Amino acid sequence: MSTALPHHRLFIGGEWPEGAAGRRFDAVNPYTGRAWATVAQAEPGDVQRAIAAAQQAFDQVWSRTSGYERSRLMLKLADLLQADAERMGRLESTDNGKIIRETQPQMVFAARQYRFFAGYADKLWGLQIPLDQRDVFDYTTRVPLGVVGLVTAWNSPMGLLANKLAPALAAGNCVVIKPSEHASVTTLEFCRLVEAAGFPPGVVNVVCGAAEVGRALVDGGIARISFTGSPAVGREIAAAAGRRLIPVTLELGGKSPNIVFDDADLERATVGALAGIFGASGQTCVAGSRLLVQRSVHDRVLQALAERARAVRLGDPLDPATDMGTAANEPQFRRILGCIERARAEGARAVAGGGAARGPGLENGFFVEPTVFADVRNEMEIAQEEVFGPVLAVIPFDDEDEAVRIANASRYGLAAGVWTQSLPRALRMTRALQAGQVWVNTYRALAAQTPFGGFKESGFGREKGEQALDEYLQTKNVMIDFSNDRRDPFAMRT
Numbered sequence: 001m002s003t004a005l006p007h008h009r010l011f012i013g014g015e016w017p018e019g020a021a022g023r024r025f026d027a028v029n030p031y032t033g034r035a036w037a038t039v040a041q042a043e044p045g046d047v048q049r050a051i052a053a054a055q056q057a058f059d060q061v062w063s064r065t066s067g068y069e070r071s072r073l074m075l076k077l078a079d080l081l082q083a084d085a086e087r088m089g090r091l092e093s094t095d096n097g098k099i100i101r102e103t104q105p106q107m108v109f110a111a112r113q114y115r116f117f118a119g120y121a122d123k124l125w126g127l128q129i130p131l132d133q134r135d136v137f138d139y140t141t142r143v144p145l146g147v148v149g150l151v152t153a154w155n156s157p158m159g160l161l162a163n164k165l166a167p168a169l170a171a172g173n174c175v176v177i178k179p180s181e182h183a184s185v186t187t188l189e190f191c192r193l194v195e196a197a198g199f200p201p202g203v204v205n206v207v208c209g210a211a212e213v214g215r216a217l218v219d220g221g222i223a224r225i226s227f228t229g230s231p232a233v234g235r236e237i238a239a240a241a242g243r244r245l246i247p248v249t250l251e252l253g254g255k256s257p258n259i260v261f262d263d264a265d266l267e268r269a270t271v272g273a274l275a276g277i278f279g280a281s282g283q284t285c286v287a288g289s290r291l292l293v294q295r296s297v298h299d300r301v302l303q304a305l306a307e308r309a310r311a312v313r314l315g316d317p318l319d320p321a322t323d324m325g326t327a328a329n330e331p332q333f334r335r336i337l338g339c340i341e342r343a344r345a346e347g348a349r350a351v352a353g354g355g356a357a358r359g360p361g362l363e364n365g366f367f368v369e370p371t372v373f374a375d376v377r378n379e380m381e382i383a384q385e386e387v388f389g390p391v392l393a394v395i396p397f398d399d400e401d402e403a404v405r406i407a408n409a410s411r412y413g414l415a416a417g418v419w420t421q422s423l424p425r426a427l428r429m430t431r432a433l434q435a436g437q438v439w440v441n442t443y444r445a446l447a448a449q450t451p452f453g454g455f456k457e458s459g460f461g462r463e464k465g466e467q468a469l470d471e472y473l474q475t476k477n478v479m480i481d482f483s484n485d486r487r488d489p490f491a492m493r494t
Contacts, residue, residue, distance in 0.1 A: 006037045008184065010046060010208060011191040013053030014201025020045045025209070027185050030097035030326040030333075031317055033364040037095075039184045042207035047176070047216040050205040054147040054174035057202025062174050063144065065200075067122030074118035074169055077197040082111040084193065088158065088186055093317040096154055096183040097326035097366065098280055100318050109446070110162035113464070116448040117170035120469060124171065133493075135483035142473040144172035145223035151214055151237070153228045154180035154328050155283040155388075157187055163251075163452070163463040164226045165204070171472035177206045178217050180229075182329045184208045215240065222246065226471065228285075230386075231457050249461030249471045251285065251453060253386040254414030256435065257407035258288030258443060259397075262296045264419035268441065270304045273392070276417060276443040278312055278370050281324050282390035283332070285458075286415040288443055290383055291394045292403055298396045302351060302374055305394070309352035309370040315361050326366040327389060333366035336389030340371060343382035348373040348393070378406050386412070400425065404432045413455030417443040436462075 007024070009016040020043040026035035042050075081088065089104030126141040148168055152160040157179055168175050179187040187206055194204045207213055211233075218225055218240045226249040227237050234252045241248045258276050260269045276288025293301045317325035327333035333356075340354055353369030368389055376383050376393040383393045397403045407416060416435040420426055430438045436454045439445060446452070451465035461471050487493055 005035060007040075008037060008188045009040045010042055010050075011188060011204070011206040012046065012050045013057075013205065014195070017046070019043050019209075025181060027095055027183075028329065029094050030328055030330075031094075031365040033330075033366070037185055039181075039188070039208050042209045042213050044212065044216040047207050047213060047220055050176045050207050051147060051217075051220045051222060053202040054176050054205050057200055058144075058146050058174040061200045062172065062203050065172070067124065067172070070169060070172065071118040071121040073197055073199055074114045074121065074166070077193060077199070078111040078114035078118070080193040080196055081114070081190070082108055085111070088189065090318060091189060092158060092183070092186045093325070095185045096157070096328040097317050098155070098283075098328070099322050099325045101320055101322075102280060106156060106159045109448070110158050112448050113162035113166045117166040117469070120167075120466070121170040121172075124469070124473065133483075135481065135485070137480040137482060139478050141476045141478065142171075143476050145472060145474055146173060147222050148173045148175055148224040148226065148472060149217045149220075149222045150175050150177045151217070151225065151227040151229065152177070152179050152187070154183035155280065155285075157183045158190060160228050161187060161190070163228075163468070164249075167463075167468040168226075168472045169203070171469055173223075173472050174203045175205065176217060176220075176222065177204070178214050179206065179208060181208065181210045219244065224248065224472070226461070226463075227251070234459060249453075249463070250459035251461070251463060252414075252457060252459040253388070253412060254285050254287065254454065254458050255290060255384060255386055255410050255412045256286055256288050256415040256417070257290045257292050257410075257433075258417035259292040259403050259407060259419065259429065260294065260297070260301060261403075261418075261420040261422070261425065262294040263421050263425075265421065265441075266297060266301060266304070269419040270301060270308065272417065272419065272441075272443040273301075273305060274308050274312075277392040278309070278324055278390050279444055281327060281368070283328055283388050284444070286437065286444060287388070288415070288417055289387060289392060290378075290407075290410075291392055292397050292406055293394060294403075295396045295398055298394075302372070302394055305372050305392070306352040309372050309392075312370045314357050314359075314367050324370065324390065327368055328366075330366055332388065333368065336368050336387055336391065339382065339385070339387045339389070340368075340391060343373055343376075343380065343391075343393075346380045346382065347375060348380060348382055349375040353390070378409055384410060400428065404429070408432075408434045411457045414458035415439070
């Protein structure tokens with residue numbers, strides 16, 4: 001007897017409807033290569049219903065809800081998410097192939113995000129501004145935008161959602177969320193926690209599907225769009241938002257340089273390089289996919305990296321012993337393998353990995369070998385284009401100036417790493433590198449308090465940290481004349 005797959009519906013206005021056309025799509029487990037759940041497919045009309053539900057909730061309830069009450073609900077949501085971290089982590093690992101050792105802690109970190117921004121919900125101060133005119137009282141307030149659209153990617157659905165949703169709610173907005181069609185399940189399950197926390201219906205809504213759903217959201221009359229994903233899609237969203245004159249926050253790709261100097265602790269730097277590229281199977285926007293190594297220690301570091309890469313344990317993402325899971329979906333798996341083949345064709349030399357992984361327990365999954373390329377020139381595709389997979393390009397350099405030139409010779413500017421024991425060098429490098437996030441003697445480390453975002457084609461706007469609130473607020477100025485003066489109606493008062 002066949003067993004029906006679990007089915008997940010949309011979340012609109014506090015209800016759980018099917019899409020208007022009754023269509024569904026499969027959620028595929030990238031470890032088994034088989035469908036493990038189904039998800040309701042939204043239609044453009046469903047997106048409009050979600051936007052209308054969010055607008056109604058904003059107009060009638062949420063805009064009248066105090067910051068203290070918003071904070072209370074967010075803290076309750078954080079508690080529920082942290083208590084459910086084990087189950088939610090398993091769901092996310094099943095949906096996108098990321099190892100359970102990372103997805104479960106990511107749920108706890110997402111809860112930290114909601115707690116951090118809950119602390120701001122009742123502290124959105126304005127300013128009293130002293131003017132030249134002593135009989136005019138002037139002040140500013142910071143007010144929510146209204147209904148905002150949040151579009152997340154498949155590599156870290158709940159972590160990326162927390163980056164957007166926590167400041168949006170704290171600022172007093174209602175939201176319509178569009179998760180990736182390749183990883184929608186945890187976002188929908190999260191909405192059950194939103195219900196349990198007591199959020200009013202319509203404050204949080206979720207519509208699922210592919211590109212047409214995202215286009216309907218951008219074109220649907222929302223006040224802002226926040227998008228995480230590829231630069232190509234980011235350009236489309238920015239163009240569409242520009243036509244509607246709505247602001248956007250874009251967190252896009254990266255080709256981040258991780259720079260090792262010869263005075264670094266090479267053991268720590270090697271581990272940091274591994275974390276930067278093989279953590280999350282390299283499917284992270286901050287992946288340190290270009291490793292720049294000072295020539296005097298280049299061969300030593302390269303050998304250590306190759307040995308470590310060959311020792312990475314691939315396997316079931318739900319097994320705590322697994323170091324690296326799968327590519328998140330078949331299209332990405334094929335894309336990574338294509339990048340590897342083109343790197344070889346350009347003359348890069350694989351010193352570890354270099355293809356699809358084979359072996360017991362890997363037969364059905366989208367596994368890619370941890371791959372390290374030597375003999376890479378910075379103008380090669382493998383050094384310029386984002387792979388979004390476990391593929392490292394190692395490039396030698398001679399001195400600081402050359403390291404900076406190579407690092408900045410990219411259209412991206414999301415993150416960078418510097419490994420050195422020299423404080424003056426660290427300060428010079430962090431100043432010179434064109435990146436929104438620079439790590440020194442660590443890599444791929446996050447904190448709720450720190451702003452995150454890119455330079456150049458890695459996007460604009462900031463997530464996390466106090467600065468993220470500015471993405472979801474607008475400033476209103478109020479001027480009150482309490483004089484008894486009669487003014488000339490044809491001259492501006494200054």
